[in-house]
Amino acid sequence: xxxxxxxxxxxxxxxxxxxxxxxxxxxxxxxxxxxxxxxxxxxxxxxxxxxxxxxxxxxxxxxxxxxxxxxxxxxxxxxxxxxxxxxxxxxxxxxxxxxxxxxxxxxxxxxxxxxxxxxxxxxxxxxxxxxxxxxxxxxxxxxxxxxxxxxxxxxxxxxxxxxxxxxxxxxxxxxxxxxxxxxxxxxxxxxxxxxxxxxxxxxxxxxxxxxxxxxxxxxxxxxxxxxxxxxxxxxxxxxxxxxxxxxxxxxxxxxxxxxxxxxxxxxxxxxxxxxxxxxxxxxxxxxxxxxxxxxxxxxxxxxxxxxxxxxxxxxxxxxxxxxxxxxxxxxxxxxxxxxxxxxxxxxxxxxxxxxxxxxxxxxxxxxxxxxxxxxxxxxxxxxxxxxxxxxxxxxxxxxxxxxxxxxxxxxxxxxxxxxxxxxxxxxxxxxxxxxxxxxxxxxxxxxxxxxxxxxxxxxxxxxxxxxxxxxxxxxxxxxxxxxxxxxxxxxxxxxxxxxxxxxxxxxxxxxxxxxxxxxxxxxxxxxxxxxxxxxxxxxxxx
Amino acid sequence: xxxxxxxxxxxxxxxxxxxxxxxxxxxxxxxxxxxxxxxxxxxxxxxxxxxxxxxxxxxxxxxxxxxxxxxxxxxxxxxxxxxxxxxxxxxxxxxxxxxxxxxxxxxxxxxxxxxxxxxxxxxxxxxxxxxxxxxxxxxxxxxxxxxxxxxxxxxxxxxxxxxxxxxxxxxxxxxxxxxxxxxxxxxxxxxxxxxxxxxxxxxxxxxxxxxxxxxxxxxxxxxxxxxxxxxxxxxxxxxxxxxxxxxxxxxxxxxxxxxxxxxxxxxxxxxxxxxxxxxxxxxxxxxxxxxxxxxxxxxxxxxxxxxxxxxxxxxxxxxxxxxxxxxxxxxxxxxxxxxxxxxxxxxxxxxxxxxxxxxxxxxxxxxxxxxxxxxxxxxxxxxxxxxxxxxxxxxxxxxxx
Numbered sequence: 001x002x003x004x005x006x007x008x009x010x011x012x013x014x015x016x017x018x019x020x021x022x023x024x025x026x027x028x029x030x031x032x033x034x035x036x037x038x039x040x041x042x043x044x045x046x047x048x049x050x051x052x053x054x055x056x057x058x059x060x061x062x063x064x065x066x067x068x069x070x071x072x073x074x075x076x077x078x079x080x081x082x083x084x085x086x087x088x089x090x091x092x093x094x095x096x097x098x099x100x101x102x103x104x105x106x107x108x109x110x111x112x113x114x115x116x117x118x119x120x121x122x123x124x125x126x127x128x129x130x131x132x133x134x135x136x137x138x139x140x141x142x143x144x145x146x147x148x149x150x151x152x153x154x155x156x157x158x159x160x161x162x163x164x165x166x167x168x169x170x171x172x173x174x175x176x177x178x179x180x181x182x183x184x185x186x187x188x189x190x191x192x193x194x195x196x197x198x199x200x201x202x203x204x205x206x207x208x209x210x211x212x213x214x215x216x217x218x219x220x221x222x223x224x225x226x227x228x229x230x231x232x233x234x235x236x237x238x239x240x241x242x243x244x245x246x247x248x249x250x251x252x253x254x255x256x257x258x259x260x261x262x263x264x265x266x267x268x269x270x271x272x273x274x275x276x277x278x279x280x281x282x283x284x285x286x287x288x289x290x291x292x293x294x295x296x297x298x299x300x301x302x303x304x305x306x307x308x309x310x311x312x313x314x315x316x317x318x319x320x321x322x323x324x325x326x327x328x329x330x331x332x333x334x335x336x337x338x339x340x341x342x343x344x345x346x347x348x349x350x351x352x353x354x355x356x357x358x359x360x361x362x363x364x365x366x367x368x369x370x371x372x373x374x375x376x377x378x379x380x381x382x383x384x385x386x387x388x389x390x391x392x393x394x395x396x397x398x399x400x401x402x403x404x405x406x407x408x409x410x411x412x413x414x415x416x417x418x419x420x421x422x423x424x425x426x427x428x429x430x431x432x433x434x435x436x437x438x439x440x441x442x443x444x445x446x447x448x449x450x451x452x453x454x455x456x457x458x459x460x461x462x463x464x465x466x467x468x469x470x471x472x473x474x475x476x477x478x479x480x481x482x483x484x485x486x487x488x489x490x491x492x493x494x495x496x497x498x499x500x501x502x503x504x505x506x507x508x509x510x511x512x513x514x515x516x517x518x519x520x521x522x523x524x525x526x527x528x529x530x531x532x533x534x535x536x537x538x539x540x541x542x
Numbered sequence: 543x544x545x546x547x548x549x550x551x552x553x554x555x556x557x558x559x560x561x562x563x564x565x566x567x568x569x570x571x572x573x574x575x576x577x578x579x580x581x582x583x584x585x586x587x588x589x590x591x592x593x594x595x596x597x598x599x600x601x602x603x604x605x606x607x608x609x610x611x612x613x614x615x616x617x618x619x620x621x622x623x624x625x626x627x628x629x630x631x632x633x634x635x636x637x638x639x640x641x642x643x644x645x646x647x648x649x650x651x652x653x654x655x656x657x658x659x660x661x662x663x664x665x666x667x668x669x670x671x672x673x674x675x676x677x678x679x680x681x682x683x684x685x686x687x688x689x690x691x692x693x694x695x696x697x698x699x700x701x702x703x704x705x706x707x708x709x710x711x712x713x714x715x716x717x718x719x720x721x722x723x724x725x726x727x728x729x730x731x732x733x734x735x736x737x738x739x740x741x742x743x744x745x746x747x748x749x750x751x752x753x754x755x756x757x758x759x760x761x762x763x764x765x766x767x768x769x770x771x772x773x774x775x776x777x778x779x780x781x782x783x784x785x786x787x788x789x790x791x792x793x794x795x796x797x798x799x800x801x802x803x804x805x806x807x808x809x810x811x812x813x814x815x816x817x818x819x820x821x822x823x824x825x826x827x828x829x830x831x832x833x834x835x836x837x838x839x840x841x842x843x844x845x846x847x848x849x850x851x852x853x854x855x856x857x858x859x860x861x862x863x864x865x866x867x868x869x870x871x872x873x874x875x876x877x878x879x880x881x882x883x884x885x886x887x888x889x890x891x892x893x894x895x896x897x898x899x900x901x902x903x904x905x906x907x908x909x910x911x912x913x914x915x916x917x918x919x920x921x922x923x924x925x926x927x928x929x930x931x932x933x934x935x936x937x938x939x940x941x942x943x
Contacts, residue, residue, distance in 0.1 A: 028547050091579055101596075105599070106606065110606070112708060113610035113708060439675065439680070439682060441708070463596035466592055470592050474580070474585030474589065478585055500549065502546075503546020503549055508544075
């Protein structure tokens with residue numbers, strides 16, 4: 001082989017190497033770009049150099065680890081963003097529930113001091129209005145968060161479907177590109193894109209990636225449900241949950257085309273996992289606790305108010321109104337009817353901040369499961385009232401065998417708390433026995449003392465229950481923040497590890513530029529020398 | 543390890559962002575003066591703070607209740623002072639009226655003076671607080687508790703037996719007043735015995751006493767009536783409650799019944815009687831006492847029976863006024879004791895409020911010394927991170943090409 005072709009092979013190789021270096025330099029900040037190196041090899045025996053290929057520096061192992069970490073990070077980020085809103089809501093020490101509860105009870109003290117003073121009576125009505133409005137506003141805020149979680153789940157599902165579709169498409173394109181290409185040449189930019197999409201998908205949901213022979217990516221989520229299989233992708237759907245239609249969950253179409261629901265705990269990673277966990281772990285509980293507080297206040301106050309007499313000499317009427325527990329019929333039930341009427345029982349000590357699943361079996365009767373503890377109680381199939389969790393559920397219809405129902409005692413209670421009494425004369429500050437004068441303040445004192453009574457679940461006063469809610473949310477926020485920070489550190493480390501393999505270092509590329517420039521110059525020199533040799537040989541320069 | 547350019551940039555940036563976040567957090571704490579702004583800053587402290595704030599609010603409610611109780615008791619105190627003065631003046635008039643040399647006209651003028659006291663007392667009994675609520679009607683604070691009948695002039699109590707109490711401390715409900723029954727229609731349980739001559743007595747018998755001679759007597763404490771009988775032969779006897787054997791009556795002699803002794807003078811007529819009972823069983827009523835005195839003073843004295851009636855009324859009334867004064871003074875002392883107790887509770891409550899404030903501050907407030915040094919530290923850290931970021935990014939091989 002001639003010195004010329006050897007020199008030319010060097011020039012070619014140097015050009016490829018310079019191209020690769022330039023490409024690395026220009027893509028230094030491109031997301032998903034993996035550093036490339038030019039692989040050179042000897043061409044035959046003494047035939048110069050040949051370019052074996054341009055290789056992508058990519059470690060699937062590290063990438064998978066990073067994706068897993070990103071998925072967790074993203075879940076915790078989402079969780080923190082959401083819970084921080086509740087944390088901020090509770091941070092307001094001026095207009096939060098606690099100061100309003102306090103001013104409500106101090107207006108009762110004013111009433112006890114001057115029971116016949118219209119100003120004191122009006123004062124109670126005023127603070128009760130403010131208090132109930134704040135309960136409703138608080139609940140409205142949490143309700144908005146439920147709605148927004150529903151909306152975000154829909155958005156994420158949409159994005160997941162898009163991304164899955166693109167990955168499936170890239171699987172096909174990469175296959176085609178590989179088939180067309182010469183041996184050893186990989187469609188690097190397509191591979192980069194696909195890996196980048198998998199990384200993006202990981203921020204939305206936790207995925208399981210398996211790589212088929214031939215390099216096709218198969219992706220599954222949740223309980224192993226396939227999302228991308230070869231060149232096909234399977235769409236997820238945002239759907240109303242069958243136990244609670246007000247709630248958006250994720251479902252998929254099974255082989256027969258039926259919509260199947262993923263359990264809420266299926267997803268733990270990514271934005272989707274963060275939303276689901278936040279909702280079931282914090283949002284529901286906070287809203288239930290708030291509702292429990294509202295029901296306890298309303299029921300406890302009404303009961304004591306009824307013990308008293310108002311200025312007209314009548315027994316105290318209901319001071320607050322509170323709605324009833326919510327009962328949903330499962331979407332899979334034979335009929336959509338709810339064969340129950342639920343109400344709060346007079347003895348509130350059993351009222352919890354948990355939801356209850358009721359299952360009816362024609363043979364075994366009703367089984368009622370408390371969601372947070374899993375505690376189950378049973379009632380006969382012909383029972384007419386089911387009493388559990390501080391509620392009385394009256395059966396007024398006929399459930400079908402296998403029907404399921406969801407009972408939410410306090411979820412929407414705070415939003416329904418209203419003050420009923422407008423007429424100041426109807427405030428029952430006195431008590432019946434021993435005269436009913438306008439100066440009688442005995443019931444006002446008893447009402448005032450409710451602030452120290454264990455009204456909530458029979459164990460905590462209103463203020464204690466609120467404090468434990470604040471503590472709960474604070475703790476959870478704190479834990480999420482700490483976890484997020486830890487996870488962020490881990491993710492950063494893994495990213496640094498991945499970048500140390502796949503990232504571009506400009507100094508290195510600068511050195512390469514010099515190196516390959518010199519290589520090019522040297523190869524050119526080889527040709528020049530070859531020419532000189534030939535000239536000498538032929539005596540052309542004589 | 544190879545370091546990619548992106549890693550250098552990201553790590554520098556992450557460090558800047560983290561330092562900035564911490565710097566701002568301390569800045570926010572300094573600006574708000576609070577260490578715990580969000581519950582998540584210190585969940586235990588935030589949760590405890592709710593409890594302490596509630597305790598402080600309740601403590602404040604008790605403090606407010608003490609203010610209104612003190613106000614009510616002070617008003618009562620001053621009214622009771624006037625009532626005591628009025629009773630003392632009535633007593634003075636009563637002593638004057640006992641002077642045998644007074645003419646009907648003199649007594650009549652005493653009566654009009656006494657009537658002034660009577661009306662003044664009625665005014666005091668119907669005293670109101672600043673909001674027009676009656677102080678002494680029990681729970682009935684909207685209408686005057688003591689109402690004078692326009693025709694008979696008899697004053698009757700329209701209030702009830704209720705006593706308004708206030709929650710002045712966690713475990714103390716204090717009566718913020720006393721009702722009219724307690725002040726004007728009650729005597730102390732240990733008040734002395736009362737004798738009252740029947741208004742229809744036709745004779746001239748008068749009594750002195752009764753006084754207690756033997757409290758261990760089997761009949762001690764039991765009310766009784768002395769009924770006189772004058773036989774056809776002129777011998778006068780008396781019997782107690784008509785049941786026992788008649789005892790001959792001797793003018794000026796002291797007699798002893800049920801452990802009480804009573805000196806009787808004058809000549810009783812047949813059927814005259816004198817009732818003797820414990821003061822608290824004699825249906826005490828300050829207004830009736832004064833009314834009786836007024837009626838007696840306004841009645842011209844025409845014979846011995848009239849004179850005896852006046853004297854008997856005055857001596858009964860004298861006892862009753864003493865008893866009423868004792869009762870008012872006792873009540874006043876109890877009001878004073880309650881006012882003292884309020885002072886003690888105020889001190890305790892004030893200390894408690896300070897403690898709560900301190901605890902709340904310890905829980906959520908910022909330690910400025912620590913915060914400011916942390917602030918400086920974070921500032922240095924942030925500046926260092928900025929400097930490092932700039933320096934690292936100035937180093938590039940490309941600059942040398």
